[in-house]
Amino acid sequence: RKEVEQDPGPFNVPEGATVAFNCTYSNSASQSFFWYRQDCRKEPKLLMSVYSSGNEDGRFTAQLNRASQYISLLIRDSKLSDSATYLCVVHGGGTSYGKLTFGQGTILTVHP
Amino acid sequence: DAGVIQSPRHEVTEMGQEVTLRCKPISGHDYLFWYRQTMMRGLELLIYFNNNVPIDDSGMPEDRFSAKMPNASFSTLKIQPSEPRDSAVYFCASSFQSPEQFFGPGTRLTVL
Numbered sequence: 001r002k003e004v005e006q007d008p009g010p011f012n013v014p015e016g017a018t019v020a021f022n023c024t025y026s027n028s029a030s031q032s033f034f035w036y037r038q039d040c041r042k043e044p045k046l047l048m049s050v051y052s053s054g055n056e057d058g059r060f061t062a063q064l065n066r067a068s069q070y071i072s073l074l075i076r077d078s079k080l081s082d083s084a085t086y087l088c089v090v091h092g093g094g095t096s097y098g099k100l101t102f103g104q105g106t107i108l109t110v111h112p
Numbered sequence: 113d114a115g116v117i118q119s120p121r122h123e124v125t126e127m128g129q130e131v132t133l134r135c136k137p138i139s140g141h142d143y144l145f146w147y148r149q150t151m152m153r154g155l156e157l158l159i160y161f162n163n164n165v166p167i168d169d170s171g172m173p174e175d176r177f178s179a180k181m182p183n184a185s186f187s188t189l190k191i192q193p194s195e196p197r198d199s200a201v202y203f204c205a206s207s208f209q210s211p212e213q214f215f216g217p218g219t220r221l222t223v224l
Contacts, residue, residue, distance in 0.1 A: 102155040
């Protein structure tokens with residue numbers, strides 16, 4: 001079983017749609033969680049951290065369920081510029097401090 | 113401020129040749145990571161350093177791969193001899209006292 005699993009998509013949605021991505025992780029000792037965004041032929045960049053209480057940044061909402069080892073990202077009112085690959089990322093902490101494990105990514109295409 | 117710098121940006125070489133990839137982390141960062149990204153396997157951590165010391169090289173595929181960090185501002189990833197299956201995008205990333213990593217633009221390697 002992969003350490004971090006995501007639905008690879010692709011998701012094709014019209015502008016203005018709401019889209020949700022899910023992710024599960026296998027290591028219950030994982031400490032912190034993130035969503036990174038990667039544009040085509042570019043490097044990954046941090047989109048947002050994910051907190052246990054859930055957090056929101058504009059049109060983006062991230063949720064964490066530690067009991068189910070499940071992370072989600074919700075994008076409301078999709079824009080063309082949201083088209084990218086979204087990577088679910090887990091940080092182990094402890095003796096693995098600093099080390100991130102990346103999911104395979106979910107591809108999103110927003111069309112006019 | 114300069115981000116993570118990688119060189120070369122593109123490298124085309126023939127099987128059997130030695131390839132050296134270079135990385136300059138963000139000044140002051142104490143962690144440096146080397147990743148490989150392919151369509152099939154996604155983003156894989158190869159090795160990472162903390163204060164110039166290799167911490168975990170379990171992701172290095174085989175003895176043909178080696179990495180060094182002679183000082184806080186420079187690291188190399190060497191492949192000798194290179195093989196066609198090494199073709200991928202190689203990213204370097206750095207971080208400072210936080211799981212958030214900042215990625216360089218990557219080196220796109222093609223081994224013929």
